[in-house]
């Protein structure tokens with residue numbers, strides 16, 4: 001828990017879910033669009049305000065966030081065709097490194113993976129964000145504070161190798177996990193500009209470098 005901090009998308013999800021519980025009855029009258037109710041919009045307007053760099057505009061949902069929250073609220077599985085189309089759009093939006101180089105410095109990557117700070121009103125604007133990977137993934141040996149919301153990534157490259165296909169897949173996963181699972185809980189680090197391209201390369205090196213503690 002100590003490393004856990006809400007990212008924009010996670011905070012947004014929580015806000016939407018909290019909001020829809022209150023709007024439930026009214027929403028049933030507008031099947032399929034629980035977030036359009038006046039009471040839900042009222043909650044957003046009354047309970048959220050710009051503070052520092054955390055702006056209310058962040059609450060504007062992406063199409064995927066809207067659809068995922070909607071089906072979650074309705075308690076129905078998202079139709080396959082919709083999930084596939086959201087994933088294809090996310091996939092098409094992935095920006096790969098311009099110089100074709102996927103790997104930076106794993107030591108920097110480890111700091112980013114351990115750092116849960118960033119994007120909050122109390123953070124100094126311009127300070128680099130963390131990736132908080134360890135809050136959700138076990139990545140290294142002997143650190144009991146790692147989370148298990150995501151799959152274990154310990155020995156990532158040792159198990160999968162470092163082929164071009166794996167590099168590309170891993171980059172896209174970090175850029176926007178929604179490209180593989182429309183309603184992924186993993187923050188879209190590239191798509192939402194949480195991490196810079198260099199930071200993503202450093203985190204990639206953490207996963208791929210044979211000398212990184214992930215592969216030891």
Ligand code: HEC
Pocket residue numbers: 010113131132133134135136137149150151153170173174177180181183184185186187189203
């Ligand atoms: C809020 C939780 C959360 C955070 C933070 C998070 N992830 Fe994930 N990650 C997940 C979940 C959940 C999955 C499972 C896949 C899904 O959602 O479809 C996943 C999947 C992955 C995968 C694919 C694993 C596989 O088996 O193919 C990789 C690689 C990955 N994450 C890397 C990272 C890195 C690197 C970071 C930090 C920059 C990070 N994750 C931060 C939740 C998280």
